Amino acid sequence: MENRRNLQIYNSLSGKKETFEPLHIDHVGxxxxxxxxxxxxxxGNMRTFxxxxxxxxxFLHLGYKVKYVRNITDAGHITNSAGLEVDSIGKAARREQxxxxxxxxxxxxxxxxxxxxYNLLPPSIEPTATGHIQEQIEIIxxxxxxxxxxxxxxxxxxxxxxxxxxxxxxxxxxxxxxxxDNETRALNAQDEKRFFADFALWxxxxxxxxxxxxxxxxxxxxxxxxxxxxxSTKYLGKxxxxxxxxxxxxxxxxxxxxxxxxxxxxxNPAKYWMHANMLNVNGQKMSKSxxxxxxxxxxxxxxxxxxxxxxxxxxxxxxxxxxxxxxxxDFTQDALNASEKGYSRLMEAFKLIDKLNINDSSSxxxxxxxxxxxxxxxxxFNTPILIANLFEAAKNIYLINDGKATITASDRDFLIQxxxxxxxNVLGLQxxxxxxxxxxxxxxxxxxxxxQQARSxxxxxxxxxxxxxxxxxxxxxxxxxxxxxxS
RNA sequence: GGUCUCGUGGCCGAGCGGUUAGGCACCGGUCUGCAAAACCGUCUACUCCGGUUCGAAUCCGGACGAGACCUCCA
Numbered sequence: 001m002e003n004r005r006n007l008q009i010y011n012s013l014s015g016k017k018e019t020f021e022p023l024h025i026d027h028v029g030x031x032x033x034x035x036x037x038x039x040x041x042x043x044g045n046m047r048t049f050x051x052x053x054x055x056x057x058x059f060l061h062l063g064y065k066v067k068y069v070r071n072i073t074d075a076g077h078i079t080n081s082a083g084l085e086v087d088s089i090g091k092a093a094r095r096e097q098x099x100x101x102x103x104x105x106x107x108x109x110x111x112x113x114x115x116x117x118y119n120l121l122p123p124s125i126e127p128t129a130t131g132h133i134q135e136q137i138e139i140i141x142x143x144x145x146x147x148x149x150x151x152x153x154x155x156x157x158x159x160x161x162x163x164x165x166x167x168x169x170x171x172x173x174x175x176x177x178x179x180x181d182n183e184t185r186a187l188n189a190q191d192e193k194r195f196f197a198d199f200a201l202w203x204x205x206x207x208x209x210x211x212x213x214x215x216x217x218x219x220x221x222x223x224x225x226x227x228x229x230x231x232s233t234k235y236l237g238k239x240x241x242x243x244x245x246x247x248x249x250x251x252x253x254x255x256x257x258x259x260x261x262x263x264x265x266x267x268n269p270a271k272y273w274m275h276a277n278m279l280n281v282n283g284q285k286m287s288k289s290x291x292x293x294x295x296x297x298x299x300x301x302x303x304x305x306x307x308x309x310x311x312x313x314x315x316x317x318x319x320x321x322x323x324x325x326x327x328x329x330d331f332t333q334d335a336l337n338a339s340e341k342g343y344s345r346l347m348e349a350f351k352l353i354d355k356l357n358i359n360d361s362s363s364x365x366x367x368x369x370x371x372x373x374x375x376x377x378x379x380x381f382n383t384p385i386l387i388a389n390l391f392e393a394a395k396n397i398y399l400i401n402d403g404k405a406t407i408t409a410s411d412r413d414f415l416i417q418x419x420x421x422x423x424x425n426v427l428g429l430q431x432x433x434x435x436x437x438x439x440x441x442x443x444x445x446x447x448x449x450x451x452q453q454a455r456s457x458x459x460x461x462x463x464x465x466x467x468x469x470x471x472x473x474x475x476x477x478x479x480x481x482x483x484x485x486x487s
Numbered sequence: 488g489g490u491c492u493c494g495u496g497g498c499c500g501a502g503c504g505g506u507u508a509g510g511c512a513c514c515g516g517u518c519u520g521c522a523a524a525a526c527c528g529u530c531u532a533c534u535c536c537g538g539u540u541c542g543a544a545u546c547c548g549g550a551c552g553a554g555a556c557c558u559c560c561a
Contacts, residue, residue: 017503033561041561048561088559175490175557199558224558246561251490256558277492278555285554322510323500328493328554335499338511345510348524384501388509395526402518402526460520467522478524485524 004062006378009242010326012250012273013172017380022241023271028059028066029240031232031270033249034126036073037107038092041114043331044279044286046296048246050317050428051276051325053120055244057426058377060121069235070123072111074104074130075211075222087221090210100210114296118313119428125235129227133213136222136230139264140201140215148263152192154204154218158259160197167262169197172273173251199256201226225256232269233261243270247277280330281306307333311340314429318343321383321427342391343429348487349394350423352401353416359406364396366411370418377426386422393419401480448477448484 007020022028032052035041041049052070059066076087093100115122129136140156143149148163149156160169160177170176177197200223205212212219232240238261245254254273261269278285281292294304302310311319319339323329369392376385393415399405407415423429447466454462467477470486478485 035561036559045561051561173490173556197558247492248556248560251556252558253560276561278561280554283553319499327500330499332499334497334511338499340511342510345525382501384509388501391509398525404526455520458520464521471523476523479519479522480524487524 004064006375007062008378008380009272009274010380011271012275013268013270018272020272022064023239026063026065028064028242029236030056030059030066030068030242030244031228031236031240032068032070032123032243033228033245033253034070034072035107035111036076036088037104037111038076038088040107040110040295040297042286043281043294043296043299044246046114046118047279047320047329048276049115049120050118050320052244052274053428054321054325054383054426055242055274055381056121056123057428058381061421061426066124067236068121068123069125069127069232071228071231072104072108072126072128073227074101074108074128075227076100087209087211093210117300118296118317119430121428127231127235129222129231130211132227132230132234133222135234136226137202137215139226139230139233139260142264143201143260146263148259149201150194151217154220155192155200156202156217156223157193157198158201158256158263159194160199160259161195163259163263167259169259170255171268172258173255175251175255199223199225199252201260225253226260228253228257229260229264229269232257233265238265238269239267240270242272242274244274244276247275250275276325277328280328282332283330286331307336311336315340315343317427318346318387318429321429322387324384325381346387346390346394346423347429349397350419353397353412353419356397356400356407356412357403358409358412360408362407362411363399363405364407366407366415369393369396370414373418373422377422383427386427390419390422444475444486448486451477452484 005019008017009020010016011018030052032049034049035045049070056066056068074089076089076091089100089103093103096103098106114120140149143158144151144156148159150159163169164177202215202217202223203221204217205219205221209221211221213221232243243254243257258268261267280286281290281294284290284292286293292306294306296316298304299307299311299316300313315336319336320329322339322342369389372389372392373386376382376389379385396405396407400407447470451463451466454460454466470477475486478487
């Protein structure tokens with residue numbers, strides 16, 4: 001496929017757009033950092049997963065065989081800036097009076113439900129951190145053997161000072177080790193570390209830890225970053241195509257993953273690093289303390305105070321796709337309403353396309369239009385441009401419907417196929433109408449027939465009563481030249 | 488404090504040196520029994536100050552403003 005050769009991806013590693021060339025022909029290996037299951041994923045989490053779902057879908061659309069690995073973090077992250085224990089899952093377990101595994105299971109069920117609601121394709125593999133403790137231990141052993149880690153009191157730390165003699169720590173985030181900590185941070189509990197920037201690979205267990213594993217260094221917990229190195233390596237190999245995640249994971253998480261891979265296997269794990277941007281709500285990063293925090297399910301149900309009406313998952317997906325994955329996106333009521341209307345107009349056009357009259361020639365260049373879909377996506381997955389081009393198609397469909405433009409049968413079939421491919425397969429929007437209720441359709445036919453009779457008799461009172469009554473029930477009646485439709 | 492993004496019309500949001508992005512809203516028109524839907528058309532931009540250039544929203548410098556990260560974060 002010609003379209004494959006032109007795919008440009010912004011690589012966070014180089015800070016530039018690069019032509020995508022897979023390591024293995026026809027195959028793409030992609031690893032994305034998944035959720036930590038200590039609470040229900042929020043809308044910001046969903047934006048990242050939806051963006052990578054779109055990226056996954058576009059690779060599939062281009063005909064690649066994709067192995068998409070997205071992990072589940074079910075072991076609590078164990079250190080914070082002060083080196084103190086912060087087991088997020090353990091904390092949640094105590095709060096909710098459950099065992100760690102119960103917490104993880106509970107929120108995983110919710111996460112799976114959200115994926116279905118928002119039409120995310122399941123990844124090829126969703127490995128868990130706790131299922132790969134042995135692999136993590138083996139990588140840590142290798143790093144120690146290579147001289148880039150040291151053992152202290154049953155804990156293992158990555159030796160950044162040793163590492164920077166051979167590799168570039170900061171290659172992804174652009175940070176320089178000597179700039180990292182000019183101000184002396186609170187150094188309590190960091191006595192074990194040789195250097196402030198060293199990070200934990202394995203942490204000795206505390207008596208009150210809820211999850212503990214055995215290791216060559218005694219009982220303990222894996223560090224936060226090592227799980228991703230272990231799982232990406234196991235399922236995709238030591239060097240694979242794409243590693244993705246939220247922008248906030250760039251440092252330290254991804255930087256440390258690179259250090260672990262280089263320190264154990266001698267190479268950066270991924271050829272392309274991709275980072276999806278954050279979600280703002282009413283101008284600020286979504287946060288519980290700002291009062292602009294809401295869950296993906298609340299906005300669908302309309303149960304959040306922030307918005308005065310519910311929005312469907314398709315509208316929310318469409319809204320997010322109208323912004324580029326590397327841009328900030330601000331959730332506001334006005335913006336969501338605008339997307340809701342635009343989405344409906346696009347989908348109405350797509351539903352209309354089957355019914356268009358055929359002509360001997362097309363009054364516009366369908367090939368060029370379809371090509372513009374690919375060009376948009378090939379430019380670093382530019383979904384806003386793709387959507388603008390889909391609206392161009394919609395405009396033409398409406399013109400044909402009004403008899404002001406023409407299309408040939410083969411062009412129409414081609415356009416149907418490609419529009420469906422991009423709307424449904426790539427953007428992940430559900431094109432099947434929820435109005436295809438087998439019982440409602442014949443009833444509507446009857447009602448509209450009665451209304452048409454009233455209209456023929458110029459009985460506007462009856463005709464408008466039917467229209468208003470249906471409107472009250474949420475059904476919009478549309479009188480067109482070719483008859484009346486509803487939705 | 489350090490590192491890095493960003494500042495586009497009423498709202499959201501593309502743009503990577505010369506061409507109408509797009510959506511929503513507004514206004515005028517076509518259509519309609521009246522509406523709605525649909526179509527056509529018009530109008531609102533590039534934070535500010537310098538510089539480079541024949542030409543800058545786009546490149547460079549500075550100011551102001553917003554945001555992210557700096558060992559919990561998607």
